[in-house]
Amino acid sequence: MLPDSRGVSRRAFLKSAVAIGGASALAACMEREEVDVPSGVDDPSSLPERQHAWNDVLSRDDAGNVVPPRHHALVHLDLDDTPTADDRETVEAALRVLERAYERSNDGVLATLGYSPVYFDRFDSELPESVHLPEPRSLSDFEDPALDTPDAILHLASDHASAVLEAEEAVRGNRDTANGVDVDAALADVFSVADRRSGFVGEGLPAENQDTDGVPDSEPVPEDAPFYMGFESDFEKSQATEDRVTIQSGPFAGGTTQHASHIDLNLTQWYEQDDRESRVAQMFCPAHADSGAVEGTGGNLGTDPGMDDCGDPVETGEDRGVVGHSQKLQRVREDGRPVILRRDFDSTDGGHAGVHFLALQREIAAFERTREAMNGDEVSGETPVGRKRNNGIRQYLSVTHRGNYLLPPRSTRALPTPEGSDA
Template identity: 60%
Template structure:
């Protein structure tokens, strides 16, 4: 489905602020905006028609003229701990499932309605006597480079809410908290109240125009504003269709959690004064893509004209040569070295943020195993390339100097039938979700 409205939305700064603040007052303010819809499509009466995979979003997203999926513009991540000690009860499991069914009946499962997932950490599964099966690679989060020292996130669970409409993610969050009796005309009969305790809340946005409208934060210079056509703070498009793993590629194929995936969530602090005030346009292109893109002037504006691929071609294979002769390698050039059967390993669903009045990237990726993320991150680190850089020259190593990893967490995102407080061995008590 092609979206007709991504370029016509207006006054989105208030919507972004409302999503960031949260709560009933923010929801009311958001609903008063002229660019928020009066009517949002409802979900189906028969919930069994919904996909079995929680992460199967692509068919429900808008696309651009090149077939790239357009990410939902407004996001909320809610980090929870289970409110009781020990293994969850069947009663709590039923309550959580019914709370999700309320969201699914209230809103169409689409960018114009609501997309949501529920994932669980290694800490959550540690409460059980049994271990996760070998078919699931869910390891504890860790620093993945000598220059990293992130805080490690270990909440029990994370809810990800996404929509093109800020009022929708806010209303869904309020319903889960037990603050609404009715959601888009649907009675709210079950909530997370008493089952989960919120430990953190993160918000953000992605899409053309939104970073430019929300750049009045530290670490984004006033003198060189973010380009109007940029969907992300660093000024370039990402998420090209050919540079994303498919949903099938990131799906766990065997075992009781077949149909699920793993989710990695990092909070990245962006420092963009040098990026915009000192680096030239060619330097930014070379740093984000590869030196050849800058030399051949391949990137217009934010890169929308590249179509459905960043067009790296042989750039990844030439990373070592570029390090030796140019003293520079690109971020995309390095990351593209981590492929299997010529397919990327990660499906990115990340977004920018103004949380804490800072320029932030919530880097959310889906992959079949956490090991796939580790491999991709190590390729992006480019430690091997730094060792082969031109003699006496410091390697311009992609975007590493502009990004600081402040937090990281790993999670299992089960199939939809197991989203409500799963056990590590769920075959015997598989939760119905129809």
């Protein structure tokens, strides 16, 4: 890829433009990106009821794995009062602008709007039993995250940095048009923006963004890695299906829950002391390191990382002093698949390499038990010969923030009451 006149590669600039945000980043980005972003639809009846129904419209790689959009923004929104019918109309109209402006695809823009427990606290009634949406909390003894409490969260995603930025400027009320469509309503007419976070995922982007705290100066991130830690992670068989994460009954049937944490990565030891075999052992499992099952970033694994061959994590911990991240998570699988659908992406927010760990699941409890399995408390501590065990990738991660949200189905996505209606 060619550096531009200021020595910044075009793709790295596009990523950092999303990190910077705002009108001037958008203007600079549009000038450089020069893409035709496909339009959305005027008739919303063709749109799915599930806001999270992304997999059918996302690209697939040669093996058949879903390829996530490359650029992301998470916009935190606050609401002062109890919403009125007018507020609901405005929010619905603002979301319709995005749907008219952008095709739902990697080339267009995908969006979801979710609501936190704090949002629902303002109503007299409670959420129904079919929705499990606790306040976020610390999920291990070794973390002390800030607990995010915006009322709502908007997730915007596209392969085009300019499309993410433009969509964000539109919902903030800073643009008259979005991809040629009139912006006749904005989320900012009802909400105030409390925070924004951003990130990227996909081949090349982590390497291009490795000049940041948390990654050693030797620029060790493989050129083709989709994530900072150097491996693919979105294998079809190591993801829950969208059906598995969808709420089945009650007023929010067709919705899902979203956990969004921010994790700082500290990769000095990962890249400077651990060799490749040890990285494979810690990420997948020691058996995969022994057999050479993982080539490069893991693209050779197709749709299935073959975790059945890894053996019991406690035994591996005893025998080898290392247990794989993914190996520990096998025991929370149901019907051979995980119960969470990961849509995480990397980030340089705060000037530090990190991950926005965004996961969808039918109930937040499914995320919490997955995280507990990842803690692997039963495999921590010292081995019989006094060596400290390497417990997956835990030691490279510090969770800085956690937030929980309900993503209602499309029909009740505009400021729902706990009953799922605007009654």
